[in-house]
Amino acid sequence: MSVFDHPEFDNHEHVAFYHDKEAGLSAIIAVHNTNLGPALGGCRMWPYINSSEALTDVLRLSKGMTYKAAMANLKLGGGKSVIIGDPRKAKTKEMMTAMGKFVDSLGGKYFTAEDSGIAVTDLQTMAEQSEYIAGVQAQYHFAGEKPDGNPAPSTAYGVFVGLKASVEYALKSDLQGVKVAIQGMGHVGFRLAQHLKAAGAELFVTDIYPEGIERAVEELGATPVAPEEIYALDVDVIAPCALGASINDTTLPTIKARVIGGAANNQLAREEIGDILHKQGILYAPDYVLNAGGIIDIYHQRMESSSNEALRAHIEEIGDTLKEIYTRADAEQKATNRVANVIAEERFSNKA
Structure with a gap:
C-alpha cells in the first residue's frame, strides 16, 4: 500500500x-x-x-x-x-x-x-551529526531547577495544570481527594503522579514495566492496578500516559470516570469516540492541548531570550486554553476534540 x-x-x-x-x-x-x-x-x-x-x-x-504547536501558539x-x-x-x-x-x-x-x-x-x-536536534542544550526550567534538556518535567507540569483546570470545570472541585487512575509510569507519568499527590489526589497506577508501579507505590502511596483493569476503575479521572488509541471500543464501555486527560498522544482510537464521550457527559481534555508542555519547553530553550518565569507562564496557559475549549464545546454542543481541531486548523491552515 x-x-x-x-x-x-x-x-x-x-x-x-x-x-x-x-x-x-x-x-x-x-x-x-x-x-x-x-x-x-x-x-x-x-x-x-x-x-x-x-x-x-x-x-x-x-x-x-501540528495541532499541538498551533494550539500552544508556537511558530x-x-x-x-x-x-x-x-x-x-x-x-x-x-x-x-x-x-x-x-x-x-x-x-x-x-x-x-x-x-x-x-x-x-x-x-x-x-x-554530533546534525544541528537540527533540540533538547541538547537547556537554559530554563519552569520550577527554577537546573535544566538538563529533558522536556518531560514541563510536559508533566502542563498535564497537571490542565487536569486541575478540567477537574475544576467538570467536578467543580480542586484535586483534594479526587481519585486519579494513571496508565503509564514513565518519565512523564511518574512526574504527573508526584504533582497530583502533592495536590491531594488519590492515585491508582499501572504500567507494563513493574519498576514504575513499585516506585509509585513506595514513594507516593499509590494503589497498583493490573493494566487491563485501569480503565474500568471507579475513579474521577483517567490519565492515559502511555501509547495512543487507549480510548477505544474495548475500553470505552468500561469507563466510569468523569474526566479523561493525560500525556499520551492520540488517545482516541478515532475522532468519533470524542462524540460518544460528549454524549455520555465525560469531559475529554484534547491530548495535544493538554500535553503541550514539552514542545513549549523546547521552543523556549531555542528562543534568543526567555526565562524560567516566561516558560512557566506559557505552560500554565494550557489550563486557560482548555477552559476556552470546554466553554465553546458546551455552547455549540460539540465534542471537545472537534472544537479543538477547528481552532487549531484555523491557525495553521494559512502560512505564517
Missing part, C-alpha cells in the same frame, strides 16, 4: 524512510505541516510489530504535533520520527549516530527531540 493511500495520511508534506544495516537502524520521519514554521517533534523508539505499525504511529503523531509545524526496535535491548550509539544523519538529511525541515525510548544522551549523540 502506498503512503498516499494509508488511512492516517493527511496531506503530509514529507515522509522519509531510512535504513542503515550496519547501524541496525530502521526509521521513519514524517513532516505533516510547516505553514507556521519548521516541523518539531520527538523521536520515539519502540518495538513495533512491523513497519506498517510504525508508519501508522508516525503519521498520527506528526499530525498531532512551529508538526513532525515526528520513529525508530523500530526495543530501546532496552537494541539501542546502540551507532544507531543514534545514524539517526542524526537521517535527521540532518532533511536540511532543517524537521527538528527532533526526546520521546519514548530516547534519552538526552541519545540526542547528544545525534547532535
Whole structure:
C-alpha cells in the first residue's frame, strides 16, 4: 500500500524512510505541516510489530504535533520520527549516530527531540551529526531547577495544570481527594503522579514495566492496578500516559470516570469516540492541548531570550486554553476534540 493511500495520511508534506544495516537502524520521519514554521517533534523508539505499525504511529503523531504547536501558539509545524526496535535491548550509539544523519538529511525541515525510548544522551549523540536536534542544550526550567534538556518535567507540569483546570470545570472541585487512575509510569507519568499527590489526589497506577508501579507505590502511596483493569476503575479521572488509541471500543464501555486527560498522544482510537464521550457527559481534555508542555519547553530553550518565569507562564496557559475549549464545546454542543481541531486548523491552515 502506498503512503498516499494509508488511512492516517493527511496531506503530509514529507515522509522519509531510512535504513542503515550496519547501524541496525530502521526509521521513519514524517513532516505533516510547516505553514507556521519548521516541523518539531520527538523521536520515539519502540518495538513495533512491523513497519506498517510504525508508519501508522508516525503519521498520527506528526499530525498531532501540528495541532499541538498551533494550539500552544508556537511558530512551529508538526513532525515526528520513529525508530523500530526495543530501546532496552537494541539501542546502540551507532544507531543514534545514524539517526542524526537521517535527521540532518532533511536540511532543517524537521527538528527532533526526546520521546519514548530516547534519552538526552541519545540526542547528544545525534547532535554530533546534525544541528537540527533540540533538547541538547537547556537554559530554563519552569520550577527554577537546573535544566538538563529533558522536556518531560514541563510536559508533566502542563498535564497537571490542565487536569486541575478540567477537574475544576467538570467536578467543580480542586484535586483534594479526587481519585486519579494513571496508565503509564514513565518519565512523564511518574512526574504527573508526584504533582497530583502533592495536590491531594488519590492515585491508582499501572504500567507494563513493574519498576514504575513499585516506585509509585513506595514513594507516593499509590494503589497498583493490573493494566487491563485501569480503565474500568471507579475513579474521577483517567490519565492515559502511555501509547495512543487507549480510548477505544474495548475500553470505552468500561469507563466510569468523569474526566479523561493525560500525556499520551492520540488517545482516541478515532475522532468519533470524542462524540460518544460528549454524549455520555465525560469531559475529554484534547491530548495535544493538554500535553503541550514539552514542545513549549523546547521552543523556549531555542528562543534568543526567555526565562524560567516566561516558560512557566506559557505552560500554565494550557489550563486557560482548555477552559476556552470546554466553554465553546458546551455552547455549540460539540465534542471537545472537534472544537479543538477547528481552532487549531484555523491557525495553521494559512502560512505564517
